[in-house]
Amino acid sequence: MxxxxxxxxxxxxxxxxxxxxxxxxxxxxxxxxxxxxxxxxxxxxxxxxxxxxxxxxxxxxxxxxxxxxxxxxxxxxxxxxxxxxxxxxxxxxxxxxxxxxxxxxxxxxxxxxxxxxxxxxxxxxxxxxxxxxxxxxxxxxxxxxxxxxxxxxxxxxxxxxxxGGATVFTPLLRNGCGPNKKVGIIGIGGIGHMGILLAKAMGAEVYAFSRGENKRADAMDLGADHYYATGTEGWDKDLFNTLDLAVICASSLTDINLDQYIKIMKIGGSIQSISVPDVTEKLTLRPFQLVGITIGNSLIxxxxxxxxxxxxxxxxxxxxxxxxxxxxxxxxxxxxxxxxxxxxxxxxxxxxxxxxxxxxx
The missing domain is CATH 3.90.180.10 (Medium-chain alcohol dehydrogenases, catalytic domain)
Incomplete structure (x- = not known):
């Protein structure tokens, strides 16, 4: 060379x-x-x-x-x-x-x-x-x-x-992640696992969300305080008005039911996506659900x-x-x-x- x-x-x-x-x-x-x-x-x-x-x-x-x-x-x-x-x-x-x-x-x-x-x-x-x-x-x-x-x-x-780390850290940093905040990390993969580690290091109470139970042990080992398998019927029934911030780390948005996540946010809370999926994907949600909640996308x-x-x-x-x-x-x-x-x-x-x-x- x-x-x-x-x-x-x-x-x-x-x-x-x-x-x-x-x-x-x-x-x-x-x-x-x-x-x-x-x-x-x-x-x-x-x-x-x-x-x-x-x-x-x-x-x-x-x-x-x-x-x-x-x-x-x-x-x-x-x-x-x-x-x-x-x-x-x-x-x-x-x-x-x-x-x-x-x-x-x-x-x-x-x-x-x-x-x-x-x-x-x-x-x-x-x-x-x-x-x-x-x-x-x-x-x-x-x-x-x-x-x-x-x-x-x-x-x-x-x-x-x-x-990966910077991409999930930035919406955490810019949306108030820290002590006395309840923060959800949606999707526990390459970026999501860093989201758990960083949100916990910033002092938040961390809620991890994944479709099945197979990542529960890993999520808890990473420092999550709570874990929810979203493929389970009624997973959200006890979470109404819970989260201050949620960061979507899933690679695809097709299987993300935003209406469910909006319900578990506090008024004034924010859902931030760092997902950049296939160009053919579209978001689906009921507009009236967004009253009092913000949703956005964060770039690197x-x-x-x-x-x-x-x-x-x-x-x-x-x-x-x-x-x-x-x-x-x-x-x-x-x-x-x-x-x-x-x-x-x-x-x-x-x-x-x-x-x-x-x-x-």
């Missing part, structure tokens, strides 16, 4: 054969004065990766490298970088790599809602370059979206926090949100549940195939990047 002229990655080369990605070399975007180059050490596997690879959100670009839960070390710093990052420093990158940084949204800690938002992969830069993600040797990112990782958090446990987290989350993770020694898989054609195929079957407790993390891609050191 020649660095920095070419990066390497594990990419979807043929859309029809997306479960069998291939190793490719590609040109990174042009290096900017405020860019940081990162040699990748680990990358979490997010449901967004398989949705993108399988073209569920639209056609996957040719030779697309996905992955936006990235941990690595700084290997190159632009001449006008001002954030104090150092060569060799361990850092993270989440689901966003660029925004204008000048609009009101960007200046008010809402960079993910900037009209110039560029996602970590498939995003299109102003010059037309299509962003490549973290199943790769390196990534090139504007310094604003590069997050220092505290020494206390192991690399493999930090990776899924960059997107900002750099400041992520830094706040990492402080809480360190303070409370939060440890997410992961399975490690070596990066490479075989490893990515295994992780994606198992993720499609729901066969993971609860987040895959790709590792052994130096073995697969080598190192310039």
């Amino acid at each position: 020649s660095y920095p002229e070419k990066f390497q990655g594990i990419a979807v080369v043929e859309r029809e054969d997306w479960l069998n990605p291939k190793k490719v070399s590609y040109d990174p975007k042009t290096f900017g004065e405020q860019d940081i180059d990162i040699e990748i050490m680990a990358c979490g596997v997010c449901g967004s990766d398989t949705h993108t690879a399988a073209s569920r959100w639209g056609p996957c670009p040719n030779s697309q490298v996905v992955g936006h839960e990235i941990i690595g070390k700084v290997v190159k710093i632009g001449s006008k970088c001002e954030d104090g990052l150092k060569i060799g420093q361990r850092v993270g990158v989440g689901a966003q790599v660029f925004s204008c940084l000048e609009c009101q949204r960007c200046k008010n800690n809402n960079e993910q809602y900037c009209t110039n938002f560029v996602t970590t992969y498939t995003g299109i830069y102003p010059n037309g370059y299509i962003a490549q993600g973290g199943y790769a040797s390196h990534i090139r990112v504007h310094e604003h979206f590069v997050i220092p990782i505290p020494d206390e958090i192991p690399t493999e446990l930090a990776a899924p926090l960059m997107c 987290g900002t750099p400041q949100d992520i830094k706040t989350m990492l402080d809480i993770v360190v303070k409370n020694n939060v440890k997410i549940w992961i399975e490690k898989v070596p990066v490479g054609e075989k490893g990515v195929h295994e992780a994606w195939s198992r993720l499609e079957k729901g066969d993971v407790r609860y987040r895959f993390v790709l590792t052994d990047f130096e073995k697969e891609f080598g190192s310039e050191k």
